[in-house]
Amino acid sequence: MTDSILYSVILLALLGTVAALVLYVVSKKFYVYEDPLIATVEEMLPGANCAGCGSPGCRSFAEKLVGSDDISDLFCPVGGNQVMNLVAGALGKVVKEQDPTVAVIRCQGSCEVRPKTTEYQGPRSCAISALIYSGETDCQFGCLGDGDCVEVCKFDAMYMDETTGLPVVITDKCTSCGMCVEACPRNIIEMRPKHKRDLKIFVGCLNEEKGGIAKKACSVACIGCSKCFDICPKDAITMNNNLAYIDPEFCTLCRKCVDVCPTDSIIETNFPPRKNRNTDPGITIKVEPVKPQNDA
Amino acid sequence: MLRTFPKGGIHPPENKLTSSKPIKRLPPPNVVYVPISQHIGIPAEIVVDRKDKVEVGQVIAKSGGFVSSNIHAPVAGTVTKLDMIIDTRGYKQQCIVIRTDQKNESNFQDADLPLIAEISLEPEEILRRISDFGIVGLGGATFPSHVKLNIKKDRKLDCLIINGVECEPYLTADHRLMLEKGEEIMVGIRILMHALHVERAIIGIENNKRDAIENFKKLAAGDPGIQIAALKVKYPQGGEKQLVRALLKREVPKNGLPLDVGVVVHNVGTIFAIYQAVQHNRPLMERVVTVTGKKLGDPSNFWVKIGTPISELIEAVGGIPEDTRKIVSGGPMMGKALKSMDVPVTKGTSGILVISEDEASRGTPKNCIRCGECVDVCPMGLEPHLLMNLSEKGMYEKAAQEDIMTCIECGSCSYVCPSHRPLLDYIRFGKTIAKQLESNKG
Numbered sequence A: 001m002t003d004s005i006l007y008s009v010i011l012l013a014l015l016g017t018v019a020a021l022v023l024y025v026v027s028k029k030f031y032v033y034e035d036p037l038i039a040t041v042e043e044m045l046p047g048a049n050c051a052g053c054g055s056p057g058c059r060s061f062a063e064k065l066v067g068s069d070d071i072s073d074l075f076c077p078v079g080g081n082q083v084m085n086l087v088a089g090a091l092g093k094v095v096k097e098q099d100p101t102v103a104v105i106r107c108q109g110s111c112e113v114r115p116k117t118t119e120y121q122g123p124r125s126c127a128i129s130a131l132i133y134s135g136e137t138d139c140q141f142g143c144l145g146d147g148d149c150v151e152v153c154k155f156d157a158m159y160m161d162e163t164t165g166l167p168v169v170i171t172d173k174c175t176s177c178g179m180c181v182e183a184c185p186r187n188i189i190e191m192r193p194k195h196k197r198d199l200k201i202f203v204g205c206l207n208e209e210k211g212g213i214a215k216k217a218c219s220v221a222c223i224g225c226s227k228c229f230d231i232c233p234k235d236a237i238t239m240n241n242n243l244a245y246i247d248p249e250f251c252t253l254c255r256k257c258v259d260v261c262p263t264d265s266i267i268e269t270n271f272p273p274r275k276n277r278n279t280d281p282g283i284t285i286k287v288e289p290v291k292p293q294n295d296a
Numbered sequence B: 001m002l003r004t005f006p007k008g009g010i011h012p013p014e015n016k017l018t019s020s021k022p023i024k025r026l027p028p029p030n031v032v033y034v035p036i037s038q039h040i041g042i043p044a045e046i047v048v049d050r051k052d053k054v055e056v057g058q059v060i061a062k063s064g065g066f067v068s069s070n071i072h073a074p075v076a077g078t079v080t081k082l083d084m085i086i087d088t089r090g091y092k093q094q095c096i097v098i099r100t101d102q103k104n105e106s107n108f109q110d111a112d113l114p115l116i117a118e119i120s121l122e123p124e125e126i127l128r129r130i131s132d133f134g135i136v137g138l139g140g141a142t143f144p145s146h147v148k149l150n151i152k153k154d155r156k157l158d159c160l161i162i163n164g165v166e167c168e169p170y171l172t173a174d175h176r177l178m179l180e181k182g183e184e185i186m187v188g189i190r191i192l193m194h195a196l197h198v199e200r201a202i203i204g205i206e207n208n209k210r211d212a213i214e215n216f217k218k219l220a221a222g223d224p225g226i227q228i229a230a231l232k233v234k235y236p237q238g239g240e241k242q243l244v245r246a247l248l249k250r251e252v253p254k255n256g257l258p259l260d261v262g263v264v265v266h267n268v269g270t271i272f273a274i275y276q277a278v279q280h281n282r283p284l285m286e287r288v289v290t291v292t293g294k295k296l297g298d299p300s301n302f303w304v305k306i307g308t309p310i311s312e313l314i315e316a317v318g319g320i321p322e323d324t325r326k327i328v329s330g331g332p333m334m335g336k337a338l339k340s341m342d343v344p345v346t347k348g349t350s351g352i353l354v355i356s357e358d359e360a361s362r363g364t365p366k367n368c369i370r371c372g373e374c375v376d377v378c379p380m381g382l383e384p385h386l387l388m389n390l391s392e393k394g395m396y397e398k399a400a401q402e403d404i405m406t407c408i409e410c411g412s413c414s415y416v417c418p419s420h421r422p423l424l425d426y427i428r429f430g431k432t433i434a435k436q437l438e439s440n441k442g
Helices: A002-029 A036-044 A058-067 A080-091 A126-132 A148-152 A179-183 A211-217 A227-231 A256-260 B123-132 B145-149 B173-180 B182-196 B210-220 B240-248 B268-280 B310-316 B373-377 B384-392 B396-401 B412-416 B423-441
Strands: A101-105 A158-160 A167-169 A189-193 A200-203 A237-240 A243-246 A266-269 B023-025 B031-035 B059-062 B077-086 B092-100 B159-164 B201-206 B226-231 B263-267 B286-292 B300-305 B324-329 B351-356
Touching (some): A126 B423, A227 A237, B023 B173, B123 B268, B145 B263, B173 B210, B182 B201, B201 B210, B263 B268, B310 B324, B310 B351
Parallel strands (some): B023 B300, B159 B201, B201 B226
Antiparallel strands (some): A101 A189, A237 A243
């Protein structure tokens, strides 16, 4: 009786020792050195694995950061400057500060201003309907409204507005990973600098048709009249194919272009409501109703 | 037992409303819109300018490369502008706008030219004319014909197949052409046999066109090289690969061409255009278009000048009926619903189909019940339900392994699906992405 217990204990002890020896030898022989910094850096990164930086995931981005000498052109859009500075501190390398960007939808073609002229019955996916035809409205450049961008957003930063049929970006949640930019077959979504208090001015239209045709398809279309181009004091606006584009690098957010746009196709966001200084009677200024604030 | 292809296929209601109606000539419209990309391949390059006077048949856009085609003025008149015009997909593309000179008699000259049966030209000259006169495949694919006929010496070619199948429901353009221009088509076939040095030609016609079969049998009597084959009525028999399989029992390899099994296939409409180009020096400027629909006042077949707006065709059959839901360019199976009636007739427009409310709507998609109907009917032996799922989930490489690229987009799977799943939409999408991936790799 005691024998059998003794034998099995000895046998198991032997087996364990042999296995431990084998494991020890193998782990020494095939040891792969990994820079402990990689794990440290990965820990610092947001861990969203969104691929917004260009690497397939946070791990490979960390490897890239540790591996390359010059990391000034690498940037994690989700973590922003804060995370990048942290990483730079840990690695002793230099990073370039980048303005945080946010996705903007360059189309205002809601059902009201851009009437539907046809009806689409196929699968509700922008990629498929763009392949088949130019969309339910007469504008072949604008939003198709099937929500491929919302589908790919990993941060719940977008939703489809049911009344307008257009996607909306929740600026606070947007990490500017760029998935929506890639998903949009019409190239409507652009990453623009967020500025302070999320002030942005951009042309909310991509219609390259001549003025009359564009206006007929959508009443807030850019008609390529060049009024904004003429008034811009910083030459930030370029005109191409009957379409204005505001270069965020030069724009100083003076809002002069917004005032002169005859079709309201230039969008301004989060600006304080301006005083009704109606200098030119031909110009209408959009004034949002102001909520009375309690001075308590 | 009539011949047909063995795998898959469906038999939708034929609805050939216009098969007994002779082809009428539509007077040239006041303005024609001639798109510069009416064929597969590189768009043609415009060689006229605003305010230029053009004659009937003058080259207005030159072929932009080997796989491209010349485009000729369908009417005599003045080029008013070079503009953009909406195409069948709803996107704008470049076109030449010509105002017709209604006093010029050449605009009213018709295709009923006297028959010239004697073939006097050398093969090289024949091929040159086919290329110069802008002949493209008129069955719908609009592949430039001279590319198909430019066969390297080392390729074995023993049979010419003439596609008179017209398996799409509703369409009767080829059927009427075979009845009315049978003699010309026979000459056209002989021209091609001469040019390609082949001894054998087979005209494949579905058995629902008995009169066309009889007509050709009469015309081909005494010519042992040309056979007439009656085929069982089955869609999509007009597909090249299906037709070659049905007539010769030869399997065209996947991703291959009929030439790989020694065959060249041409549509009867193309043959007629070739006849006119070679024997009469007449470029491709007009074609037969079936304008049809159950609710239309007078569905008809027309000789239509390329560039005629579709609204004029609809006007000619008595306007749009009350409850019209869709206007389709092409047949009901493979045609495209149009976004606007400003779309002009191009070389590939075989029919205009006006569909009413009750015929048009696509059912709401439900879950796949794994019934296997789509697998049964797929003429290419694919598994449409699998391909759809793969491309819906973004597994394009797997889809490519499952031969998504061999799909001929006939739409049989979507037609039979009891759950109304949009199979073809997804497969077509998957094909596009798979093609992109392939070209990125290579």
